[in-house]
Amino acid sequence: MNISEFKTAGKLITGLGAVKALPSEMSRLSIHAFAIVTDKGVSSSGLLEHIKQLLPNNAVIVIDDIPPEPEITVIEEKLQLLRQKKVDGVIALGGGSAIDSAKILAAAYDYPGNLSSLFGENTLEKRALPLIAIPTTAGTGSEVTNIAILCDPETQMKKGIVSHCLLPDVAIVAPEMTKTCPKTITAASGIDAFVHALEAYVSVNATPITDALAEKALTLIFKALPHAYNNGENLSAREDMATGSLMAGLAFGNAGVGAVHALAYPLGGRFHLSHGMSNAVMLPHVMKVNAPFCSEKLYCVAKLLNVCESHHTKDEAVQLLLTAIERLCRNVDIPQSLKHFDIPEDCLSELAIEASKVTRLLRNNPKQLSVEEIEDIYRHAF
Ligand SMILES: NC(=O)c1ccc[n+]([C@@H]2O[C@H](COP(=O)([O-])OP(=O)(O)OC[C@H]3O[C@@H](n4cnc5c(N)ncnc54)[C@H](O)[C@@H]3O)[C@@H](O)[C@H]2O)c1
Ligand SMILES: [Fe+2]
CATH class of the missing domain: 1.20.1090.10 (Dehydroquinate synthase-like - alpha domain)
Structure with a gap:
């Protein structure tokens, strides 16, 4: 039998109502001044409000306009916003587009270079901020993978950034989050x-x-x-x-x-x-x-x-x-x-x-x- 490695998120919390675990997971990870990363479809479906109500404090910043299949340039812009607000954790709420974006925002928060230089394998050594992912589609599985897929407008290709540090600390998979999915x-x-x-x-x-x-x-x-x-x-x-x-x-x-x-x-x-x-x-x-x-x-x-x-x-x-x-x-x-x-x-x-x-x-x-x-x-x- 060959030697193989099994990679997943730090913790998986699953089942109806699993999102109720969010506040305790945030305090376990010492997340206080956090960003929520989501998109317009998810926020207008009421899911963002539902999550916000579970949390003791308001988010320092809500990024609610991640486009579907985002380009890497969008993430560059959002990274500037995040850095201005000085956050200490990221909550991803959405399908693969929001989760992949949040993965890069959390990992590259203190990365000094150009984000497109990260395309490829093992280009990132460590993630700067704790990360919790809550999928609203079923789905990409992005909440448990070590990859973020983004569009590279220069080559008009979808490309992956692959690194162990993109595995979230916690994945919360609550099936009711997908009920509003078109x-x-x-x-x-x-x-x-x-x-x-x-x-x-x-x-x-x-x-x-x-x-x-x-x-x-x-x-x-x-x-x-x-x-x-x-x-x-x-x-x-x-x-x-x-x-x-x-x-x-x-x-x-x-x-x-x-x-x-x-x-x-x-x-x-x-x-x-x-x-x-x-x-x-x-x-x-x-x-x-x-x-x-x-x-x-x-x-x-x-x-x-x-x-x-x-x-x-x-x-x-x-x-x-x-x-x-x-x-x-x-x-x-x-x-x-x-x-x-x-x-x-x-x-x-x-x-x-x-x-x-x-x-x-x-x-x-x-x-x-x-x-x-x-x-x-x-x-x-x-
Ligand atoms: N990282 C990975 O392992 C991985 C794997 C597969 C795909 N991907 C990437 O994920 C992206 C696709 O993700 P996706 O298929 O989850 O779709 P998506 O995140 O692009 O969402 C598609 C649309 O559905 C809406 N939506 C999602 N959940 C909803 C809900 N519960 N209620 C109402 N509206 C909702 C969103 O607002 C959006 O408009 C692509 O960029 C793809 O490359 C990543
Ligand atoms: Fe896929």
Whole structure:
């Protein structure tokens, strides 16, 4: 058995009403003059007010206008504001966009250089401020991962900043926080979570621990996502999605994601397609190409999700799984082709060149893909 390391947030607090633990966690971490980092959608849904009411003091600063899929320049601006107010802790409240922003704000609070110099792996040694993350989507799993993904306007690419210090001190996963999530966000972020689990499961770095997490996450999400999508008030579906997305985050935070994410990145960077939507549209096309190289694992998933029967051969079961994944995407109204998003056909070869540079993720994929193969996948997805 190879030696492997398992990374997660310092503490996980989960379950309905888990946000009530926020004040005690803040005092444990000596957070008194704090910043709340969120966005307009989350604050107008009443969630910000709900959190504020739990806290004894008013926040020193509320940053409530983080845009979806933020550019690194936005974080630079917010960092100046934070430094002027002299905060001693950061509370992230939102989906991946707010959490990723808060991670960098907390980590780079005393970083003297330009933030774009942080893109890459292990560029940050330590986090300057304590950090508590409360996800409101299910989701990115960002509350338990060591990465923040931001847009680099210079290269029009989504890029990762990866460092152990981006793991929050505490992740509070309270399913009721996702009840106000709009339908399209429930669908896109839910498929993102499914992709995290599936890509972690077939990753070349998967371990028995990440496999167990991915298997449970796949089961929960596959069943609950259509229910959470059709009725956002369905609390049991929201609970399963919150747990599934957290477990998927723990799986991919350690085993990594692969080609679905690598091919999704240029769609976000160049055409501002959301992270969840870009992954969702690429998922069936990449998995078709991956299938022969991870057929044992996909066979296990097919059995786990009950999409095949005992008389089916392994190949038949894998085909049934691929069809079931397409059906899951269709059931939550995810468009099946890039054409739908007005992505011009003549840029597919450029997209392929950009995706081929995402080696940090492509190296985790069960099939090593050439630029030509990547372009082929985009053409099938068109
Ligand atoms: N760090 C990681 O490990 C990781 C993993 C995957 C994705 N990401 C990043 O996360 C971002 C995407 O995050 P996301 O999919 O969670 O969406 P998001 O944070 O971009 O939010 C999307 C929209 O949903 C709204 N919203 C979110 N929760 C809501 C709620 N409960 N009620 C009402 N409105 C709500 C927001 O206001 C926003 O307008 C991307 O930038 C992506 O690159 C990070
Ligand atoms: Fe993702």
